[in-house]
Amino acid sequence: MSGPVEVRDFLLQQETRDASLGFGGVPAPRSGETSRVTDEQVRRAQLAVARSSRDVEDCRELLDMLGLVPGDDGVPPAQR
Numbered sequence: 001m002s003g004p005v006e007v008r009d010f011l012l013q014q015e016t017r018d019a020s021l022g023f024g025g026v027p028a029p030r031s032g033e034t035s036r037v038t039d040e041q042v043r044r045a046q047l048a049v050a051r052s053s054r055d056v057e058d059c060r061e062l063l064d065m066l067g068l069v070p071g072d073d074g075v076p077p078a079q080r
Contacts, residue, residue, distance in 0.1 A: 006056045011047065037079045042068060045078070 046068050053059035063069045067077035 007050050007053055007059055010059075011050055039079075042076055042078060 045066065046063060049062045049066065049068065050059050053062060060069075070076050
């Protein structure tokens with residue numbers, strides 16, 4: 001039963017990392033590149049997936065399917 005605990009710990013780490021940004025707000029419109037996914041958008045998507053996951057394996061699988069797991073170059077496919 002460590003799966004939900006690990007997901008909860010991950011969420012707490014993310015929230016304390018940058019609590020000033022808040023969560024649940026509407027992201028600001030992009031200016032400049034129209035096709036670029038920002039680091040903040042990826043981070044919020046990762047948090048949304050983690051919050052909705054049943055366990056750690058479910059979270060990993062969903063993040064991978066959505067292209068939110070960084071590749072060998074450190075960039076998630078969603079940002080390429």
